[in-house]
Amino acid sequence: MDDQNKNLFLAIFLSGMVMLVWSIWFQPPPPQPDLTLPPGSVQTTDGTSVATPPAASDGATDTPELPTSTHAEALSKAPRIQIDTPKLSGSLTLMGGRIDDLKLKAYRETLDPDSALVTLLTPFGSENPYYTIYGWGRTGDMPADSVPGPDTMWSLESGKTLTPETPVTLKWDNGRGLIFRRTISIDDHYMFSVEQSVENTTGAASRLFPYSIVARYGAPKTRGFFILHEGIVRMSDGELEEIKYKKIPDLDPVASEGANAELIDVKESGWVGFTDKYWMTSLIPAKDQPFTSVAKYIPDSDIYTAETRMPIQTVEPGSKVSVTTRVFAGAKEWETIRMYQNDEGVDRFIDSIDWGWFFFLTKPIFWLLHTLKGLIGNMGWSIIALTLILKALLLPLAYKSYVSMAKMKTLQPEMEALKERCGEDKQRLQKEMMALYKKEKVNPAAGCLPILLQIPIFFSLYKVIFVTLELRHAPWIGWIRDLSAPDPSSILNLFGLLPWDAPGP
Template identity: 30%
Template sequence: MDIKRSVLWVIFVGALVLLYNNWQVHTGHPSMFVPSQSLPHPAASGAQGANDVASTPAGAPAVQSGAPAAQAQLVDVKTDMFDARISTQGGTLERLQLLKEGDAKQPDTYVTLFDDTATHKYLARTGLVGGDFPNHTDVFTLVPGPTTLADGQDTLTVRFESPEKGGLKLVKTYTFTRGSYVIGVNQQIVNAGTAPANPSLYLELVRDSQPVETPRFSHTFIGPAVYTDQHHFQKITFSDIDKNKAEFATQADNGWVAMIQHYFATAWIPPQGKDRTYYVEKFDPTLYRVGAKVPLGTIAPGQSVDIDSKLFAGPEEEKMLAAVAPGLDLVKDYGWVTIIARPLFWLLEKIHGVIGNWGWSIIALTLLIKAVFFPLSAASYRSMAKMKEITPRMQALRERFKGDPQKMNAALMELYKTEKVNPLGGCLPVVIQIPVFISLYWVLLSSVEMRGAPWIGWIHDLSQQDPFFILPLLMAGSMFIQTRLNPTPPDPVQAKMMMFMPIAFSVMFFFFPAGLVLYYVVNNVLSIAQQYYITRMMGKGKTKKLAAPTPPKQ
């Protein structure tokens, strides 16, 4: 009948299962819950040059790889935000470092999104389909001009021109803007031939399924996504693509496509109001892509068509993303707790605007949440205190009727009724609070704002584990104290297991980001203080009741 203990056992077993599953994923083994994803084979990736990844969207002619690759050049582009490299083969953006997002563990390096190496491939490319037209395998010509954003300059344009092919010429212009993670991409399609042409423009993101670095024992989504006003945000796992089970909107005149990873995302945003077809597929043993194909209509000889698109590549900061395109802020994905997590992050951000330190903001938010839930916590702790008081009597009843479960349950129910104790009283208030605390977990795990954010002293990055494990040790100690404050299970084996739980949980917290552990430590300390205060007040009230003078006889 001890419902609270049963719930704790379920949570404990579930945590052990999740711990084992995340360890499996971390060590390269398949997940117990999600089918294994195809990882790139280094040798295969290394054998493929940019010209070998020549597949184009459905409807395009086969493209021959070969001699043009030797003519391709790499163009370095530098701005205040990016250190980029664009290949003249297709005018493909094949390397992009974020200069505002330096690696906290290696200050001289930066976060790299697009990349093309022997072990990792991640590209943003475009081209024309619908005929033998210029595409990402053709060698373009760099139009002479600056490739570095000069001091005092707000924008930098870098232009590439394709050779005439199938009567069409493609002019691709990248526009980099100071202080912005959005790259403007204008594509002018010129019909230099003698016959009308009816091409479509494709914009796609190509990458392998190689995982990115995430906190140990934590699993975050990596893969493509499609957004439309009608179907909203749709994530697609690599495993679903492998099994041809990917579900997403394919037709729209709005929306965007993206590749998502922990803290960062890239997205192609075609011009709104133009019909497009979205596609997601695996087109190579190690490579996946998500893209949009935009019909351009008939282009008569001597005419041209201009298409302006946006390419986002940067951190998942909600305000910034929402300003770039409708729904783009959803790439910062909280999963099924989004409805609670988004308001929590909004509140955390407001607190940070006043305090100016993310660590202290986490503490302040935890204090605020505990204050809001104090009535529920008080009810739970009162119920637990009453259960602790009658635990010896419960043990005596279990011992007396251990051979007759029916009589034992009846005796326990009578005891609960006599002492006015509700076995669910300590459980339900906790269950109500669980979604909020899970949501805050995802807020802290998903927020790129924690990356490189210091707190005090030895904590220089709230997104990394505590270097000296001080917070995890405090976490283990606080869990041990909480266990001591709770009613002792009558079964000696259960009692030992309850004492072992803090150690088991603490294993995970030794590898969690410091910001997450800080939240749990503060939450536990506040819970201990609340429980101690309420239990002490109940004890004083009972003492006063026992010491009350007996009224004189009449």
């Protein structure tokens, strides 16, 4: 191996080590939670003790064992309201008012047109429940049954089926003078809007705080690939944080939560939720609404939760208080998410897509790929066109590298002569080689640097192709019907000519 190749591999190794050390040693320390509160309470700005919101039915938090039911059996345990939109189907249950049954109409599990639709949310009682729940937290000495909980049976006050044109309103009277309502609406894409209200018909003021929770039982199966983030993703006043599923149980124990958690006080805008490779469920409070963003793991029940908690509301006698939280539950489509960010004010929502370390490269690369797809009509040919464009843009750098390598090649005979003349005298050899480089105006690192500058660009191209939803089940030519999957061709199926897949490894 000549000196030039040694320098190249050394530069690549050193660059990787710098990035690794930086990611390990120079991350900002997480905020330290207050561990002085008693279990089951949450700290407020005025010192009031308030109950921690529950994530599931009372029985679910006592034991990690879940009832074994089929999906259909779990759905039949309580009355339901159907959800029907151009992109979503499913239902929400009147028990707890949870959105816990959701399928994506535009996406199937496999390429088979008769395969099942992708299921995003599943009810409690089924395998790996995953749902959203809302409610009001009690303060002081309010009884537990004075506020709606996960097992509260709501009544349907208005509406029949939840569609973009027809919202539904749920109602629950606690029998002590507080009347709770929940109005749920949805748009044509993946955004729910949940307005929670409480009406006080008593003669005394009540103090409560609204909350929203995304609860997930057990860690889902993930790709486990280092360039892909799956887990908690949240924005807090412009600061993006990602916590992988495997790292959530390692959060510090918080006595006030009775779980491992990380709490962030958000002053103006933010969101929090769970993201998978292609799908996401996120809670989005109203803009300029302060809230507490919570990432939590309950070890005894193996429950992962993402939560938003609003400040305590004082409901005076004869008055009504309401608060609205949006919920994104659907596919991470670039155009849809960008629309929510640009048109509906969801702060930096486009960053919910995993752009990685080189986001300043992956974002414009994906924009160009998306634009080419609109012009060409096929994602495979668009990738080829994008690669050619990138190679053309990098041609000046590549040219400099080739020129430098050519110059070094012409000096090889003289360098070999120097080695023979200097023998074992390394110091003299190094000195005479530097003099030769200076005389011939050759920089030995000039061929290495242009190659190093190209590495993050093509890594970013690979990142875009790997993580973005737009390549899922996207066909190209012949036997290649899914650009997000490995090439199915093999000698055993005559490179795609025979109608079966190659055997796996």
